[in-house]
Amino acid sequence: MGEFFTSAVLVSTVASGLRLSTSYLFAAVGETFGQRSGVLNLGVDGIMLLGAFGAYYTVLNGGGLWLGMVVAITVGLVMGLAMAFTSVTLQAEQGISGIGFYLFGLGLSDLLFQKLVGTPLPIRGFPELRIPFLADLPVVGEMLFSHSIVVYAAFLLVPVAAFVLNRTTLGLKIRSVGENPEAADTLGVSVAGVRYLTVMTGSALAGLGGAALATELGIFQQNLTAGQGFIAVALVYFGAWRPVGVMAGSLLYGLVASVVLQLKTLGIIPRSASELAAMLPAVLTILALVVAVQRERQPAALTKPYERGA
Amino acid sequence: MRKLIVVVAALALVAAACGGAGDEAGGGEGAAEQPFRIAVVAPSAINDLAFSQSIYDGLVAIQEEMGGPTKVELAVTDGTFVVEDAAAAIRDYAAQGYDLVIAHGSQYGTSLQEIAPDFPDVSFAWGTAGDTFGLPNVFAYEAASNQGGYVMGVMAAALSESGVVGIIGPIEVGDAKLYVDGFAAGVKAQDPTVDVTINYTGSFSDVALAAEAARAAIGAGADVLTGTAQMVVGAVGVAQEEGVLWFGTQADQTQLAPEIVVASQVYHWEVVLRDMIDLIQQGTLGGEAYVIDLANGGEEIAFNPGFDLPADVKQLGQDTIQGIIDGSIVVPAGG
Amino acid sequence: MGTLFPVAAVLAALVVGAVMLLLLGASPGEGFAAMIDGAFGGPRELADTVNKAVPLLLVGVGITIAFRANVINIGGEGQIVLGALTATALALALPDWPAVVLLPLGLAAGLVGGAVWGAVPGALKAYFGVNEILSTIMLNIVAVQGMNYLLRGPMIDPAEIESGSRIPQTMRLPPATDLPVLVPDTRLNLGAVIAVVAAVVVYVFLWRTTYGYRIRAVGLNPFASRYAGIDVKRSTVVALTLSGALCGLAGAILVFGSESHRMVTDGSTTGFTGSAGFNGIVAALFGGLHPIGTIPASFLFGALLVGANRLQRVTQVPSALVIALNGLVVVFVVSSAIWKRRLEQRAQLEAVQTGDQAAQTSLPGDVAPAAADPPGRDSGTDDG
DSSP states (O other): OGGGGSHHHHHHHHHHHHHHHHHHHHHHHHHHHHHHTTOOOTTHHHHHHHHHHHHHHHHHTTOOHHHHHHHHHHHHHHHHHHHHIIIIISOOOHHHHHHHHHHHHHHHHHHHIIIIIOSOOOOOOOOEEEOTTGGGSTTHHHHHSEEEHHHHHHHHHHHHHHHHHHHSHHHHHHHHHHHOHHHHHHTTOOHHHHHHHHHHHHHHHHHHHHHHHHHHHTOOOTTTTTTHHHHHHHHHHHTTTOHHHHHHHHHHHHHHHHHHHHHHHTTSSOGGGHHHHHTHHHHHHHHHHHHOSOOOOOOTTTTOOOOTTO | OHHHHHHHHHHHHHHHHHHHHHHHHHHTTOOSSOOEEEEEEOSSOTTSSSHHHHHHHHHHHHHHHTTSTTTEEEEEEOOOOOHHHHHHHHHHHHHTTOSEEEEESGGGHHHHHHHGGGOTTSEEEEESOSOOTTOTTEEEEEEOHHHHHHHHHHHHHHHOSSSEEEEEESSSOHHHHHHHHHHHHHHHHHOTTSEEEEEEOSOSSOHHHHHHHHHHHHHTTOSEEEEOSGGGHHHHHHHHHHTOEEEEEESOOGGGOTTTEEEEEEEOTHHHHHHHHHHHHTTOOOOOEEEEOTTTTSEEEEEOTTSOOOHHHHHHHHHHHHHHHHTSSOOOOOO | OTTHHHHHHHHHHHHHHHHHHHHTTOOHHHHHHHHHHHHHSSHHHHHHHHHHHHHHHHHHHHHHHHHHTTOOOOOHHHHHHHHHHHHHHHHHHOTTSOHHHHHHHHHHHHHHHHHHHHHHHHHHHHHHOOOHHHHHHHHHHHHHHHHHHHHHTTTSOHHHHHHSOOOSBOOOOOGGGSOOBSSTTSOOBTHHHHHHHHHHHHHHHHHHSHHHHHHHHHHHOHHHHHHTTOOHHHHHHHHHHHHHHHHHHHHHHHHHTSSSSSOBOOSSHHHHHTTHHHHHHHHHHHTTTOHHHHHHHHHHHHHHHHHHHHHHHHHOOOTHHHHHHHHHHHHHHHHHHHHHHHHHHHHHHHHHHHTOHHHHHHHHHHHOHHHHSOTTOOOSSTTO
């Protein structure tokens, strides 16, 4: 066990945890917007997959990484528009339509990949961006400030999202629509408009999360996300609909996964217990919530469609 | 219940409306000569650069060899990870009178054991596995993936300067375990002082986790990596980025990272497929269990032509191949 | 009339599917003919459709209970796996017991396994405030790793270790646990009967017992229920436990009715469940969140899945299309519910206006209007 507590191992474990957290942090922060306004989108994983493919395909064909990100966001917006149309305008049961969007994204991204690309070809992702000065700090430099730009972007998104939700008029509208759509409507807030906006924003971020995954890994493959979108949805509940809480959940999940990998690599966790160790991120996420003292109430109108005058 | 009737009626209408088109499409193929019809059911995509691609490439090679699509007809149902769906597909292809139905997934075997006796005139093949269940119409095929793993493990140990070699696997089962154990044995045989870190991530699909497992191995000092199953594409990318060497298996992975892939173990299932088809055409529908290995040419170590492999290491690899072929080196089968 | 909307939605989704087929260079006519033939073409095809429908029905009925109690159970995948594991373990432990005892006992074990995996998120929600969406997603992950661990380790067929092939599967289960085949030359087995009986039992439970009434009351209005002295927390636990139990039963039937008569893993939950834990939710909605309505709904949804697989084989399009199509159908069906609700609303309004008592009272038997609304549906009146 002593092997684990060397600074080199700790540094690489934390860095690994941050990278693992990145893609579902994007998606989870995005999902937070939607849920805060009262819409549950369970289709995040499918949207991530389509975003991942969009970015991958763009980069593979010489479009460049930035255009790849734009494509992923666009794909996310389109899927978000469809999700918002079904859940806001058509008032479809959100838990179920999300599963439909998940399956659709899972199938379509694979279909497009097989037809347009075929065999997995590598792409180059964003280079490592060492933050001047900070990256040269001992220990934390390597740990926190020697990542690609998408990792920083995911974490920078957290304060931005928190600011928008808590300190702006828009944020107030989002929260009021999620808590009491009738009252918000009476005060002249367009419930549908706000929900379209949040769901599309959330989906765009899910697309971006997928793009982050594909570019960081430099590859696309059937079911590349392997269920990360579902973890992202769970983390929104973990974080009690607050971006900082969501980030804490993402970090917890990612760090536990990276610690497990590290302990397996060092032979501290025996091979015979591989699967039991692989349960740990999920188990600890639940346990952390059980022992957490503070527990917030979910947005009162979550999963409830709103119809004027109904 | 009324809903059901309505739907059935609606579907029947659609069927009637498009029935004509379907018949026409089928009518154009009234060929004089019956092609040999092969169907394959595989768990992942046929272009996965791994397990499923290996059988598809073999089938395409055989098709070419036998005179193209007019002589050999191929039907593919890939991405069938649901075992019961695979069983249904196998049954369906058999009922449609395919000459050879291939169940390309070890998890399909025990379903095939139940299906094959119901279709005594159809020949089945199951891989990768070594058991024909004593049935006269089932072939089995498997790869001695431990052999190629061993050869590459020997080279890996010779190439490693840090004295650490990393292996990434999905779950410790079947062909993956066989390969990993063979590779580790090769490393130890070449140099017992080299450390081998083995990490089974717990998933065949989690590319991100495999990538981080590769980083963890590199963090632990590994400068040569290998891995098996379709999620390792992420690990190959990490190896490329970090400039460590990679050995591939199941398909030639050079294209994933042309600068650092040293060699890949490639399967040539056509070696055994050819024999199966000959036997079927002579009226023997099964009973044989095939193993592809280095000796029969079913397994090949494909060196990356773009990688500057030191001549002595390449020679070491080739000597090891020769040793395994002539029996002077016995590769442990694991267990 | 209202029941036509989901049907129209399926057809609309298939039209999109037809466009995709055309883009892939396949003939939609040939494809859909194959689809119908694959699902309904003969006794074998019908049997396959029914077998596909059985887990959907059981999961769907379980989902109905959870929905009625205002909880979303997306842990069906994990609960199916747990039920299958406990049923398998029991069957392996008692190889010599006669079928009359072992088969029911095995099914009961599946029920218990799933119930436990449902009770955990239920208790977490009721007593620790852990949202069930979070816990069920996490417990699905735990279940798949547990399955892989057990089938690779403690429960693996010893012959797999002996031969070195190490396929992660158990021994063939004792033949006493084989679900009896009902129609010779098909694979239709007793599982279908069990599933239908379970649906009826759940219907009776929810609508004819006090306990069922309480669960529905909690779903409709937890605050009023608490005021009326109903233990809301307990009802939540009970609903998720029962929901899990039915998923677990589905798992047991999947194993006992499988081709190989044993449990096999490909490393994923879907490889074993065929996504029944998700698709069952859709079947439940398709069936109007009513146990009896879920019976034909599951059959149709099973037909769609079985038929789509045949479509893939005949047209040779990538199987990914089948998954995408499955998703489209779900989205279209769930979206079509609005027109059904509007129609019902109109019928009610008209009934109120004309004072037509018969029309008013004839509705509940078919669709149970207020309660048929998915949980939390804010109709603006009964939430107070």
